[in-house]
Amino acid sequence: MVLLQRGDPTAFERLLERYQRRLFGFLLRRVPSQQTEDLFQETWLRVVRARESFDPARRFSTWLFQIANNLSRDGARRSLVEARAQTRLQSEVQAPDSATVAALDAKLDAQQRLALLPDPLREVLVLRYFEDLGEREIAEIVGVPPGTVKSRLHTAVRVLRGAAGECDDSP
């Protein structure tokens, strides 16, 4: 990244080569598939445009995911389909019904279940489970305290396994 900041024309190709798999995988799980390719390209362009503002003391991957995540949030806001899905999910979460959960389990594959997660839960889950990032790094990327990340992660897991409304008082 420092080489890119100094204007080395080959530095971008090397960065792209090194991080393209992780970034593409992240976006694939983070946003609807039809937005993945555009957001992938846009993220790299933002990296190029904002390279002078990159602080070399930070990890490049954190900065990269932060840009990608911000763009994904914008994309998610624009997605009417996702908004509808979230509304549907919220109503299911608020009124947990074993028949509904079972039906959901049967109908939805993992990709769909991820897509139905509310955006704040999906972003932390994807960064933790698939990218194997720590809570502090995720907190830096999404801009919330580490405690909030932890709480969202556990909520995301419960929602995904169909136990969003499960009471801890029922061993």
Place this chain on the structure above:
Amino acid sequence: MTPLDACRAARASLEDAFLGRRVPGAEIRAHLDSCLACREVEGALRTLGESLDSLPAGVAPESVLLRTQLAARAELAPHQLVRGSAGTLGRVLPTGFVGELLRLVGFATAALPLVLAWNALVIRLAGRLLAGFVPEPLLSVLAGAYLASVAGWLAFVYGSIPFVAHRRVQRTISEVTG
């Protein structure tokens, strides 16, 4: 620790282990051996993990990589031009400054004929209105003063364009990086 607390702690640990792709510790295993409900949670998490792990890893298509490289090169090109032509100055200018500067100068230049035409009209009309009761030499002085003030304003506006461009580019960068 009550059974309720034990289950709560076990489930939190199971979820932590799931998120970190770790195997639950011996203490949790001992609890699982004696708690059917928590074993069910463990089973559900294992199924969920298998389901998530079955998702394709995803590789960017070659066409997308190529498109990205070309777009990045196009972004880098003007900056390299600035570095080459301006030396030290190029190193302190933020990315995108030249493009923004050219854009703003373009807008300002496009508006210039309109501004000049308007001021010419003002001088002409004012000259006709004042010609009857203001002496000719004073009219010339007034016209000269007006033209000087217009020139001053234009110098101020055009002179501030580089600063406006710099500010706009910096704001865009800070928005991008959140």
